Amino acid sequence: MPIPLVNSIATWFLKKRFHQIELFLKYPNEVQHELLQTLIDTAKDTEIGKQYDFASINSYETFSERVRVSSYEDYQDTIERSRKGEQNIFWPTPIKWFAKSSGTTNAKSKFIPVSTDSLEDCHYAASKDLLCMYLNNNENSQLFTGKSLRLGGSKELYEENGTVFGDLSAILIDNMPFWAEFSSTPSNKVSLMSDWEAKMQAIVDETIQENVTSLAGVPSWMLVLLNNVLETTGKSNLIEIWPNLEVYFHGGVSFMPYKDQYKNILPKKNFKYYEIYNASEGFFAIQDLNNSSELLLMLDYGIFYEFIPMNTYGTTNQKIIPLSEVEKDTNYAVIITTNAGLWRYKIGDTVRFTSIDPYRIKVSGRTKHHINAFGEELIIENAEDALKKVCKKTKAEIVDYTAAPIFMEGKEKGAHEWLIEFKTPPKDIDYFNELLDNALKSLNSDYEAKRYNNMTLNKPKINQAREHLFYDWLKGNNKLGGQHKVPRLSNTRDYLDELLNMNG
Secondary structure, eight states, X not given: OOHHHHHHHHHHHHHHHHHHHHHHHHSHHHHHHHHHHHHHHHTTTSHHHHHTTGGGOOSHHHHHHHSOOBOHHHHHHHHHHHHTTOOXXXXXXXXXXXEEEOOSSOSSOEEEEEOHHHIIIIIIHHHHHHHHHHHHHOTTOOGGGSEEEEEOOXXXXXXXXTEEEEOHHHHHHHHSOGGXXXXXXXXXXXXXXXXXXXXXXXXXXXXXXXXXEEEEEOHHHHHHHHHHHHHHHTOSSGGGTOTTOOEEEEOSSOSGGGHHHHHHHOOOTTOEEEEEEEETTEEEEEOOSTTOOOEEEOOOSSEXXXXXXXXXXXXXXXXXXXXXXXXXXXXXXXXXEETTSOOSEEEEEXXXXXXXXXXXXXXEEESSSEXXXXXXXXXXXXXXXXXXXHHHHHTOEEEEEEEEEEOOBTTBOBEEEEEEEEEEOOSOHHHHXXXXXXXXXXXXXXXXXXXXXXXXXXXXXXXXOOTTHHHXXXXXXXXXXXXXXXXXXXXXXXXXXXXXXXXX
């Protein structure tokens, strides 16, 4: 398809879509409540709809009183029935696909239902919106003159009882319109290879022959791929290989620990980074402005949002609020109701609103991935911000890290123990530790209070990880691939002790 034609089709779609986006920007709460009513009406004759008598629900208040908040464990039995081919349990249209979640909260796999509605009106709609926003902000973009290098999960699709499961990325690739493959690299055949290490080299071999104009994937795994590309070609940066490369669309883990490493291998003036926030359960938010660190919450993808302030999460005073009641700079757990039949479902992520007109967020961490062994409530966002500051001062570069508590024993105070794999280690690890401690104090008043005069917490302990430690740990746990993540913070020592044993 000629490039000018592609651009004019994109421009037409952009204008049409922006009218709809303007609607939810102007009337966000009305759009959300109307969407909730549509979801309830659509599912009123399902098993769950009859259980909660959806037919008689006509307000958010009734919905929130009647339908309980659920976790995956609460859904597991009904999802298993659905995977065996039973229909009309929690959503009226047939559910054929299940995204095998690679989340780190449970070792056991989760199978998240993916309906035709959620594929079309959420995941694919979001992909189009992402391009729309990017093109709207960058009128001279040459995105369509080349291909997008996408790095998804590493699993094939598996069929059981007439239903199919696999990584969400594999489901999306399998259901993509035929023309989408022409604008992407590697080919679907390579993208869906199951052996991650063989696949990595196959991607390198295929993509270095292409005119790549954009990248899409999880920062940690994309960096592994791009370093392999440089190694194979013997080039010093990616622009020597792909001179027309202009944007990297990233999500899945925080970009902060990797930003400087990307700038080193992408030394192009005005190179753009665009963040997305998606998961197996849905596509939630998109960076809608150049050079921004905030994400616009997308309110018309068939997802109704609720939030639990983290200071009450899991307590008897737990408070659940709709979007209209959120406040800026408060840490919230996210609850979703979706067009794939998840009703008031805890996704395990936490967000912080940076703006409420429009609703813009930053992903701050995971409900289970924080350290609060001593009342310090250290979240991933604090850790990422602190490490970025310290790496800048010490000229260090990080590959991966994890941290956990050292529990009090006898008269000994508690502490936080870190295991960090450096690409470029600091010259003085004790100085690095001191800076990290001070940065955490400046970012988190609870941590600062517990560290005051070593009252509750001693200073952190830092271990340097050997090269490839985290990669080897993921490989040993069968978690190699584009959607798998290292647990950054944990309230227990399970991950840390296992990694320290491997570190020797």
